[in-house]
Amino acid sequence: MKMQPAISTVNLTKRFGGVIATDGVDLSVSSGEIRCIIGPNGAGKSTLFALLCGIHAPDGGEILLGGRDVTRLPAFRRVRLGLGLTFQTNRAYHNLTIAQNLEIARRRNSARVDSDALRRYQHAIGLFELDQLTDLPARALPHHQLQWLEIAMVLAGGPDVILLDEPTAGMSPEETMQTASVLRTLNGMGLTIVVVEHDIAFVREIAHRVTVLHEGRIFAEGSVAEITAHEDVRNIYLGRA
Amino acid sequence: MRLLHLVNGGEDLGRSRWFWIGFAAVILALVALPLYQTEFEASNASYYLLNIPLALGLSMLWGYCGILSFGQVAYFGIAGYAYGVIAGNLTETSWGPLVGSVGGLLLCAAVGAIFGYFVFFGRVQGWIVPILTLVFTLLLETFLGQTAGYQWRIGAVQLGGYNGMTGIPPFQIGNFIFQGYAFYFFALSLTVAVYFISRILMNAHFGKIMIAIREDVLRTETLGYDVRFYQLGVFVLAAMLAGLSGLLYVQWGNYITPSQVGLLPAALPVIWVAVGGRNRLLAVAIATYLLNWINYTLSEAGNQYAPVIMGALLLLVMLFFPRGIIVAIAELRWPWRRDVTPVSVQDRSA
Ligand SMILES: Nc1ncnc2c1ncn2[C@@H]1O[C@H](COP(=O)(O)OP(=O)(O)OP(=O)(O)O)[C@@H](O)[C@H]1O
Ligand SMILES: [Mg+2]
Numbered sequence: 001m002k003m004q005p006a007i008s009t010v011n012l013t014k015r016f017g018g019v020i021a022t023d024g025v026d027l028s029v030s031s032g033e034i035r036c037i038i039g040p041n042g043a044g045k046s047t048l049f050a051l052l053c054g055i056h057a058p059d060g061g062e063i064l065l066g067g068r069d070v071t072r073l074p075a076f077r078r079v080r081l082g083l084g085l086t087f088q089t090n091r092a093y094h095n096l097t098i099a100q101n102l103e104i105a106r107r108r109n110s111a112r113v114d115s116d117a118l119r120r121y122q123h124a125i126g127l128f129e130l131d132q133l134t135d136l137p138a139r140a141l142p143h144h145q146l147q148w149l150e151i152a153m154v155l156a157g158g159p160d161v162i163l164l165d166e167p168t169a170g171m172s173p174e175e176t177m178q179t180a181s182v183l184r185t186l187n188g189m190g191l192t193i194v195v196v197e198h199d200i201a202f203v204r205e206i207a208h209r210v211t212v213l214h215e216g217r218i219f220a221e222g223s224v225a226e227i228t229a230h231e232d233v234r235n236i237y238l239g240r241a
Numbered sequence: 242m243r244l245l246h247l248v249n250g251g252e253d254l255g256r257s258r259w260f261w262i263g264f265a266a267v268i269l270a271l272v273a274l275p276l277y278q279t280e281f282e283a284s285n286a287s288y289y290l291l292n293i294p295l296a297l298g299l300s301m302l303w304g305y306c307g308i309l310s311f312g313q314v315a316y317f318g319i320a321g322y323a324y325g326v327i328a329g330n331l332t333e334t335s336w337g338p339l340v341g342s343v344g345g346l347l348l349c350a351a352v353g354a355i356f357g358y359f360v361f362f363g364r365v366q367g368w369i370v371p372i373l374t375l376v377f378t379l380l381l382e383t384f385l386g387q388t389a390g391y392q393w394r395i396g397a398v399q400l401g402g403y404n405g406m407t408g409i410p411p412f413q414i415g416n417f418i419f420q421g422y423a424f425y426f427f428a429l430s431l432t433v434a435v436y437f438i439s440r441i442l443m444n445a446h447f448g449k450i451m452i453a454i455r456e457d458v459l460r461t462e463t464l465g466y467d468v469r470f471y472q473l474g475v476f477v478l479a480a481m482l483a484g485l486s487g488l489l490y491v492q493w494g495n496y497i498t499p500s501q502v503g504l505l506p507a508a509l510p511v512i513w514v515a516v517g518g519r520n521r522l523l524a525v526a527i528a529t530y531l532l533n534w535i536n537y538t539l540s541e542a543g544n545q546y547a548p549v550i551m552g553a554l555l556l557l558v559m560l561f562f563p564r565g566i567i568v569a570i571a572e573l574r575w576p577w578r579r580d581v582t583p584v585s586v587q588d589r590s591a
Contacts, residue, residue: 075462100449107446
């Protein structure tokens with residue numbers, strides 16, 4: 001059975017001056033899927049996310065969110081339609097308390113947070129051990145928990161699809177596996193997850209499918225086993241990751 | 242009840258019972274001022290007070306939302322001139338000053354909205370905004386400066402070029418004219434009201450979003466907020482508060498000149514706000530009052546270096562108390578202070 005894509009692109013293209021950061025990308029992530037996006041530095045992974053969520057306007061192509069064309073919508077409208085995103089560098093509000101971070105994240109979208117979304121959020125808050133720390137400024141958190149806070153903030157808005165750009169960067173192997181386990185649980189509760197990740201152990205742990213980006217193009221796509229068995233991908237990308 | 246909670250939120254100085262007792266004592270001393278000061282001194286105090294709404298607006302715009310403006314005096318001038326024109330033409334009716342005040346505020350809101358619309362909805366880069374606001378106020382000064390001719394007459398009122406507009410009517414409701422002590426009370430109550438409204442606003446969700454935008458525009462937008470809308474909102478609010486100060490200024494002094502929107506007056510509010518502590522409303526209000534008093538005292542003593550001294554003060558404070566001197570004093574470890582966990586939000590950016 002083929003499900004309707006939660007988020008997809010058609011021939012998506014973005015240039016920065018002479019650099020083609022995104023080159024005719026056709027991506028389709030099914031509802032309920034965990035998709036990992038891998039590729040070497042500068043492959044265009046973050047740019048793809050910036051296009052998906054509306055931070056950059058594409059030079060060509062289309063973006064569909066839940067079947068709806070959102071190509072021309074500003075970022076905040078896409079978020080209100082159920083898209084969430086974390087950045088490659090942590091962008092929780094470091095000077096605000098954890099409670100304030102979560103409150104700001106929750107407030108705007110509170111109308112669209114249904115019981116499933118609320119359950120996912122509360123679940124994550126518990127697993128990330130953020131529920132006891134409300135009055136602490138975010139900057140006082142250890143690195144991995146700061147990463148978790150940003151994920152929790154995104155979940156507070158009740159998204160259907162979340163884009164995570166290297167969520168485990170800088171984490172210890174245990175913390176990375178903990179993150180993987182939380183994401184799997186959230187996915188089991190109905191959340192579609194697209195995640196850019198270098199850590200192949202993490203990818204093995206959670207990915208349903210893997211997309212390999214190279215020089216702005218989709219170089220390969222398939223299950224973890226297919227991708228890791230793929231000779232070129234192995235040589236060129238996994239070796240460097 | 243909820244309102245009380247918001248008044249006492251963490252986004253401004255002072256939350257303890259002793260703070261509020263001290264606050265009430267200062268307000269009482271200000272209310273009782275006619276008992277121990279002459280009408281002339283009260284009039285000077287009115288002048289120090291009437292700058293506070295402008296400063297509070299800049300504090301919200303810059304200190305809380307991160308948008309620096311050198312152009313607040315433009316709205317000060319727009320409101321002052323608009324009031325002069327409207328009230329000066331409606332001298333037959335006693336409602337002229339009221340209509341002029343409302344007109345001045347509305348004009349500020351409209352100009353602020355148009356300017357803000359192009360800046361924020363055009364997504365002008367943050368660091369260009371202060372320059373644009375400064376250019377706007379200098380253009381206004383230049384424009385007003387060349388209105389000397391007879392053709393620059395609006396009804397019965399002469400704009401007056403660099404000589405400015407004179408004979409602006411004082412504020413009046415019905416037959417009651419606000420002058421001397423009465424004007425002092427008028428300015429005092431407006432200032433206190435603006436302070437409390439601002440404090441409530443900054444402690445409310447709106448204030449949290451201001452801070453969120455200051456901390457990280459992109460993160461805030463990608464949490465679903467239309468950042469432009471909030472930026473425009475606080476910009477218009479600050480423009481209207483600057484307009485309120487402009488209204489009070491012309492109602493107090495009965496004249497205004499283009500130099501009021503010139504380079505030096507444009508820089509002064511930034512100094513008041515920065516020296517006090519830009520993201521603490523009360524610190525800004527106190528600094529505005531004190532610095533205006535110092536400035537007046539210096540220039541009255543025939544000291545033409547008053548601006549230089551103000552500038553030096555800014556430098557020193559920024560060097561040693563980058564978050565503002567009043568804030569620094571307030572955060573000293575007073576022996577009676579027990580609250581050790583700061584729950585409020587601090588802006589640590591340079
Ligand atoms: N705002 C920008 N302006 C100009 N060039 C950009 C911009 N953003 C990205 N690029 C360029 O686009 C290409 C793709 O960058 P992108 O950040 O998307 O790569 P990435 O796959 O996320 O890499 P990394 O693994 O290092 O995060 C790079 O060549 C980069 O230099
Ligand atoms: Mg990247």
